[in-house]
Amino acid sequence: MTSRPFQQVDVFTATPYLGNPLAVVLDGSGLSTEQMLAFTHWTNLSEATFLLPPENPQADYRVRIFSPGRELPFAGHPTLGSCHAWLAAGGRPRGAHVVQECGIGLVRIQRDAASGRLAFAAPPLRKGGPLPEADVELIARGLGIARDDVAAHAWCDNGPNWRGVLLRSAEQVLALKPDAAVLAGLDVGVVGPRGKVGVAGPHAAGGDCAFEVRAFFPGNNGMVEDPVTGSLNAALAQWLIGAGLAPERYVAAQGTALGRAGRVHVAREGGETWIGGHAVTCIAGEVRL
Structure with missing residues (x-):
């Protein structure tokens, strides 16, 4: 085992412990997939990431993203949290954007000097269109x-x-009491080991947030609710804005039902959807792996 620089970052919040935590190992060199999976499971967090030298010459760093039991090609809060940790550790981008290499390819991340927020350019949807009616029911x-x-x-x-x-109100979203037995049983292309359900509902006009969002997916011990989910908010934004159901700029709240106060800033600019939020380091030190 060797000591490796480590940060635990809270993402989609400027206030520690009100967002979605992420474990970031800033030097994952030489670690096997099995070691990364074992450490991710040990953290008891929804995700952990491991930073590596880039393989693509256009990238500033490469990241492998894990949730307990599997590797993810992309995830939103690990993208922003890993970038925050990389910058905090002295990383310097080669160009105007930070360029992250991950399982889906290259993801650009921009920094807003005025607000301090990071935002990633949402990757294109792999699949869109209405769900089958049987799935909806x-x-x-x-x-x-x-x-x-x-x-x-x-x-x-x-x-x-x-x-x-999409439900009809934020109140409906917050009142949901999902049945883990029903959702966990949908293991034939609906909500199975890799199936996930994201729910959104509009807030009343005039507030700070346009939508309330909740995310449910199967975990090791049944149905899990994610505090704040960048990948879901990215996909929801592309769907809702494209369908005329949301404005081109809005803020979504997530984590309210879990006692968190996540805020996801969405902006559609120049044909791209940017998903942004604050990140704050809660733990910094070394981890032996």
Whole structure:
């Protein structure tokens, strides 16, 4: 074992412990996939990342992203959290953007000097369009709502295979009591070991946030709710803005039901969707791996 620089970062919040935590090993060189998976499981967090030298000459660094039990080609809060940790450790981008290399390819990340937020350019959707009606009915039953409460729905697959449903109000979203037995049983192309359900609902006009978002997916011990989810918000934004269901700039709240206060800043600029938020380091030191 060797000592490696380490940070635990809270993402999509400027206030420590109100966002989504991420473990970042800043030097993953020489570690096997099995070692990365074992450490990720040990952290008891939703994700851990390992930074490596880039293989693509256009990238500033390469990242491998893990959740307990598997590697992810892309995830939003690990992207922003890894970039924050890399910059905090002295990383310097070669160009105007930080360029991250990960399983889906290259992801550009911009820094807003005025606000201090980071934002990534959302990768294109791998799959869009409406969900099968049978899926919608099962998701509604698993969420404990009537089918008519689902105002709209779509595939939101940008690496993680999200299924997005839009409810009629933020209050409905916050009142959800998902049935883990129903949702966990959807293991035939619906909500299985890699299936995920994302739910959004509009807030009343005039507030700071336009939507309330919740994310549910199967974990090692049943259904898991994610505090704040960059990949889901990226896919929701591309769907909702493209369908005329959301403005080109808005802020989404997530984590409220878990006692968090995540804020995701969405902007559609020049044909690209940018997903941004603050990040703050909560733990810095070394880890033996």
